[in-house]
Amino acid sequence: MEKYIIRRIFISVIVLFGASIVAFLLPRLTSGDPVLIYMSENATPEMLEQAREHWGLNDPYILQYYTFIKKALSGDMGRSLSTGRPTIQMVGEVFPNTLKLAVLAWTWAVLLGVPLGILTARKRNTLIDVLIRTFAMLGRGMPHFWLGIMMIFLFASRLRWLPSSGLGEGIEQIKYLIMPSFVLGTGTLSLIIRMERAEILEVFQKEYIRTARAKGLRNMTITYRHALKNAVIPLITVMGLEIGALMGGAIVTETVFAYPGIGRLAVKAIYDHDYPMIQVLILVFSLTYILINFVVDIIYVYVDPQIRYS
Amino acid sequence: MGKKIMSIVIAFMFTLASCSPAAPQNNTESQNSTESKSIPEPQSSTDPRAGKVIWATAQDLTSADAYMWDVSGDIQIHCLAIEGLMEHIGWNEYIPALAASWDISSDSLTYTFHLREGVKFHSGDDFTADDVVWSAQRLKNMPTGSVAGHLSTLEEVTAIDAKTVEMKFSQPNPMIFFDLSYLRIYSQAQAERDGENFYEEFVGTGPWKLQQWKPGEYIRFEKNTDWWGTFKEGCPDVIEHRPIPEEATRLAALLSEEIDIIPMVPVESQSQLTDTDYLYTQGLSGINCIDLVMKNDTVPFNNTKMRQAMDMLVPREMIVNDLLGQGTPANIWSQSFYAWFPQELEGVIKPYDEEQARQLISESGYNGEEIRIMTRKGKSEKDVEICELLANIWNKVGLNVKVEVVADAAFTERRASGDYEMYMTAWDINSPGFYYRDKFKSHNINRAAVDPKFEEMVSDICNEMDITKYNQKVMDLERYLYEDPACLHIYYPQLTWGLSKRIQSLETVGGYLTLRMHNVVLDPTARAK
Numbered sequence: 001m002e003k004y005i006i007r008r009i010f011i012s013v014i015v016l017f018g019a020s021i022v023a024f025l026l027p028r029l030t031s032g033d034p035v036l037i038y039m040s041e042n043a044t045p046e047m048l049e050q051a052r053e054h055w056g057l058n059d060p061y062i063l064q065y066y067t068f069i070k071k072a073l074s075g076d077m078g079r080s081l082s083t084g085r086p087t088i089q090m091v092g093e094v095f096p097n098t099l100k101l102a103v104l105a106w107t108w109a110v111l112l113g114v115p116l117g118i119l120t121a122r123k124r125n126t127l128i129d130v131l132i133r134t135f136a137m138l139g140r141g142m143p144h145f146w147l148g149i150m151m152i153f154l155f156a157s158r159l160r161w162l163p164s165s166g167l168g169e170g171i172e173q174i175k176y177l178i179m180p181s182f183v184l185g186t187g188t189l190s191l192i193i194r195m196e197r198a199e200i201l202e203v204f205q206k207e208y209i210r211t212a213r214a215k216g217l218r219n220m221t222i223t224y225r226h227a228l229k230n231a232v233i234p235l236i237t238v239m240g241l242e243i244g245a246l247m248g249g250a251i252v253t254e255t256v257f258a259y260p261g262i263g264r265l266a267v268k269a270i271y272d273h274d275y276p277m278i279q280v281l282i283l284v285f286s287l288t289y290i291l292i293n294f295v296v297d298i299i300y301v302y303v304d305p306q307i308r309y310s
Numbered sequence: 311m312g313k314k315i316m317s318i319v320i321a322f323m324f325t326l327a328s329c330s331p332a333a334p335q336n337n338t339e340s341q342n343s344t345e346s347k348s349i350p351e352p353q354s355s356t357d358p359r360a361g362k363v364i365w366a367t368a369q370d371l372t373s374a375d376a377y378m379w380d381v382s383g384d385i386q387i388h389c390l391a392i393e394g395l396m397e398h399i400g401w402n403e404y405i406p407a408l409a410a411s412w413d414i415s416s417d418s419l420t421y422t423f424h425l426r427e428g429v430k431f432h433s434g435d436d437f438t439a440d441d442v443v444w445s446a447q448r449l450k451n452m453p454t455g456s457v458a459g460h461l462s463t464l465e466e467v468t469a470i471d472a473k474t475v476e477m478k479f480s481q482p483n484p485m486i487f488f489d490l491s492y493l494r495i496y497s498q499a500q501a502e503r504d505g506e507n508f509y510e511e512f513v514g515t516g517p518w519k520l521q522q523w524k525p526g527e528y529i530r531f532e533k534n535t536d537w538w539g540t541f542k543e544g545c546p547d548v549i550e551h552r553p554i555p556e557e558a559t560r561l562a563a564l565l566s567e568e569i570d571i572i573p574m575v576p577v578e579s580q581s582q583l584t585d586t587d588y589l590y591t592q593g594l595s596g597i598n599c600i601d602l603v604m605k606n607d608t609v610p611f612n613n614t615k616m617r618q619a620m621d622m623l624v625p626r627e628m629i630v631n632d633l634l635g636q637g638t639p640a641n642i643w644s645q646s647f648y649a650w651f652p653q654e655l656e657g658v659i660k661p662y663d664e665e666q667a668r669q670l671i672s673e674s675g676y677n678g679e680e681i682r683i684m685t686r687k688g689k690s691e692k693d694v695e696i697c698e699l700l701a702n703i704w705n706k707v708g709l710n711v712k713v714e715v716v717a718d719a720a721f722t723e724r725r726a727s728g729d730y731e732m733y734m735t736a737w738d739i740n741s742p743g744f745y746y747r748d749k750f751k752s753h754n755i756n757r758a759a760v761d762p763k764f765e766e767m768v769s770d771i772c773n774e775m776d777i778t779k780y781n782q783k784v785m786d787l788e789r790y791l792y793e794d795p796a797c798l799h800i801y802y803p804q805l806t807w808g809l810s811k812r813i814q815s816l817e818t819v820g821g822y823l824t825l826r827m828h829n830v831v832l833d834p835t836a837r838a839k
Binding site for chain 2: 033034037038039044053055081084090093094149153156165166167255256258270271272
């Protein structure tokens, strides 16, 4: 197991290195000259050159990349071109917000999705099955933008139950997280319902389940003590990756709910051709996915005794 | 087990939801009136919103440094705390602020500012001439940012004594106060104490002091009770700005009384506000004109007849009355309240004339060259729809037109590199001489390159310091461009604010979106959440 962990760390470093090259090249190759975007219309050619020098944009790409990596290794990820603030500080301010939102969305999606998935499997081809699967399909297909706006007008404007936007402070943050986490989690919820249903139905075909039935065990015992443990293993990968997807996919939700998260930061950085911010965001997302994958693989070992990493 | 889990979750969510305060009671008096106010009983002193005003716009503060970007979203925040030598209160209207008075040399190259006495920064430091000198030099030496360009003609700034500053410019500039309004005065002492990020403390001399700033969430200011100026009676004690990017969410926040003010309410949403008894709308004409800019120095718009033909193919009244439901059709850049507006052109809208336009296009020698209209989405109302409407009309008369919707940064870059034939924009014409000279060049409109008479007229304007002669010359230029347009002026938008009835009065800077918050008056008896 120790060898496996060391090998994973080594691979992760290589992946991060690759991500840093992508992070560096992508904004430079796909977007234009940020100086033209950021400087005044009245700027003289000398002022434009001065800005390029100041931002290091006149250096060859290889030198720019070297400077970027050297500073990154000492914790300096550069300053945002638009705000002038350290990028790592800006990301640090909003990353926990998106993490909270994604984890809450994921949590209720799992807490609801697993039981609902089991229910549809057990009540296969009944009205309950149809209703839940229809709900799952709608959840997957419904645009977050539309759902979010509808919920805001219902629960905030009309009913005044929940706040329309923002983050709130202290314990009040829970109120502010309800709607955005619901909107964000609907896609994951429907995915979990459908996957869990398929896994349970497959496991129900296994011989040990037939044996359990033959022994006269109750359905609830068969489902939750014998079937669920095996049905949930493939789901762990999906559930793990979904956290990463939720964090990356929170862009629309954060915009609709004016929620200060990493998604909004990313959209602004891309629109503004803010190279340093785009770089750090790509690295943050890459690192997040790497960590999540790693944790999922470790959890596998504990959930499924047949899996052993050498 | 699944049922138990679901029951627990639903009960939990309802418990949390029930923690919200109850919806306010509807007042039965004057349900649909925008004029009268239905005033319930005064709020108790425990009302968390008492004495506080919250306003929301789409944009968040880009930079805490007032010397970085000359964008309206940043200006409206900075001006609350960081003052300049004079205050901009309307088009070409400036009142003394940190400069109590000023003298201008006969050649308009030297300005002497006599600074206001007894002014202190929020940090407690005294305001002196050294702070003005330091701030001006800092701004001039900014390596990046769009504000420094406004002081490009400043050659020298000197502190004559503790309360007198002299500035020397390389050339006369009739709009110098407009440019100087970007020079906001920071405390040199505070900057030296707090280091390179000193500006994040928003220490200035202004009526509002920073209370708390959470980037992306809100920025909150409290009244500076030591301010040299006067707050209107009933002015709030605390003001807060929230960035809410999505228009529907801003509207919902106003309807649910979480915020008090939003700008630019679209026409189709205004009745939602006026149908309540706690909100109203206030309209005012903006100073912008929505334009379709043409590249004047390349095919096909390097031809007068082609430009004139395009001008005849814009159904301005239909766009304003049927598509938008607001605004005024435009014929030239300036609006009638500008001192240089040629009065004989007021209300004179060029008629839509397809037949004559076809003839002019034919005479111009147009060969089917592609015309790309570049636009962003959401910068002005129904901008994409207007471009698509015009593209449909123009394609029917035989032109080859395509609409390209691009993101902000791509738009700016393509505009700078001239990668377009037309683009849609909204411009206010604060400084016509410099706009026509510099903006036309930097934005690749380049009329001067193909029209010597235009160049001569613009140059003459830029060197005219006598305001009466200046206005007359701009008027002549506007008449010239009315006959042979560089841009297609479509309409002047109406800006409508959505307001809580807690706001008794609201004051903005001219037709801008900048609020003069020290003149906002709260109705203490109005309902607050």
